[in-house]
Amino acid sequence: MTYMIIKRELYLEKIRNYYESDLIKVITGIRRAGKSMILEQIISELRQSGIQKEQIIYVNFEDLDFEYINDAHKLNDFAKSRIINNQKYYLLFDEIQHVKEFEKAIASLKATKNVSIFVTGSNSRLLSGELATLLVGRTVEFKILPFNFKEACEYLRLKGVKVKDDFIFDYIKWGGFPQRFDLKNESEVKNYLESTYNGIITKDILTRNSDIETHKFKTISSYVLANAGKEFSSINIVNYFNAVNNKNKMEIDKKTIYNYLDKMEKAYFVSRVKRFNISGKEVLKTIEKQYAIDTGLRTINTNSVNYEDTFFLENIVYNELIVRGFDVYTGKTYNGEVDFVAIKDLKKCFIQVSYYMINEKTIEREFSAFSPIKDASPKIVLSLDRIDLSRNGIIHINIIDFLLGRVELPMT
Incomplete structure (x- = not known):
């Protein structure tokens, strides 16, 4: 290869x-x-x-x-x-x-x-x-993990491709599986990712001794990947499954959902993320979110890609932090949450991810997420904005600069 x-x-x-x-x-x-x-x-x-x-x-x-x-x-x-x-x-x-x-x-x-x-x-x-x-x-x-953004850029440059900042949108949509960068068009990439996805289900999940029902698993897997980054709700999945399969009179229960979610994690479709109680400074046992191991898998299970969907960017940031050796949690405050608490070498920071902060209202919303946090550790907003919007001790960093390693996250 x-x-x-x-x-x-x-x-x-x-x-x-x-x-x-x-x-x-x-x-x-x-x-x-x-x-x-x-x-x-x-x-x-x-x-x-x-x-x-x-x-x-x-x-x-x-x-x-x-x-x-x-x-x-x-x-x-x-x-x-x-x-x-x-x-x-x-x-x-x-x-x-x-x-x-x-x-x-x-x-x-x-x-x-x-x-x-x-x-x-x-x-x-x-x-x-x-x-x-x-x-x-x-x-x-x-x-x-598949190629992160920096590796993908490096590979394309070695192929003689001129990579600009707007490549981030291609990466958001199709992810970083290495072989996909040798394909000529989006149709080929989509077919390759679907083949990879279905091949993993066949080889690593629907084994000979498996008690998994194929249709049920594929329906649940598709839903979880399409909603990667959103707060997990087994009730929502039950309602979705029962609605989709109403004509077939098929039903599913919570136990089966958690069993299938476990299978997805073990096959590396998703990473499961726990909450960190910022006030109590402890990890909560409940699992609140799943992120796709690669955003290409999210795309092929989603009808359309909305580039303003912050969950895609969150997913990329989460995977980048994991690759760099951070322990990552979602942050629970007494009246809300921040996207991530990133911990490494006994140091930590708080991270909020945004697409573009196009007006004062959006800026206020993203920066105010940190207001309940009394912890003095650095608070960071990551977005695609090129203008430095840092204020009130909260640091703003461009996502592309972060992904390419041009800027390191401050930690204390």
Whole structure:
């Protein structure tokens, strides 16, 4: 793939510290986000550091050549047959969820051989089953998202495309799945995203042993993605589903909705966001919002894209904060909320996201969201406005400048 030329430094800088560690490096994320690309870049860096080709064992379990390695014993035998001396070996296993009870092989190799192990998977159940107890305390996880805005700009420039600030609208609509940037027009991009979306449902959710009803799941998934960023209400989903399926006499209950929402999260369709009680300075247990892992998935489940829909921008800001290593919550005040509380290294800031603040009324609405907050941590409004609208100690930052890393968020 041509997009392999993009060095995904945001992730590599985190993983690089563990190249020689005996912790198992688990790289997770939605299909087609670029996990295989990350592995290839790790291999390249290992080779550049002087590691010999023979010491690097790479297997993609979606390659038919390796289909026979389908259980822990075969994986263990395969790896041991390639480890021929006491030198350190680097084992990189791509989409390892295809190997039954792979944890047993990984745990055995870790215990008996001089190895550094990297694995990828497209489902967060990768290390959540009973067998995963074999690996408790022995793993470090890295979550990969599709290209963020800066990576998308960088890739297009390497392709010779002149990227202007208005590219943000294309990114808002179609998101950052790497391969979509090689397609020629919106029709092809839409078809690609729909194919990706339906393929994930088929491969990662509607498995052989699944008790999920296909029509019900697709209806709920479409609703959740179309409403990503809005306050979650299971009652609204029940009413929507029952109204849509009234002629078919199908109904759905809250338990099923939460079960399907859990499946969506584990397949990396959405991230679930909790509220932070700003007054009490505590995380509330209730989950209030979901954000799409990529806004392209939101677009294909929405009849039309309104660029003034702040939820698209919120979604992009949320994903950017997560990629940069922040813990992110929605902020609950005694009479309202702010979009995000972002916390990193024991420091935090409060963030409000707006499209354009076209008049004084809009400016007042966005800036006044912070008025109930007595906490002295920085308060920031992000919008597409180019004019600096900072006032009363509240900082205004242009979203594009933030996404491109031109301006850092102040934290205390």
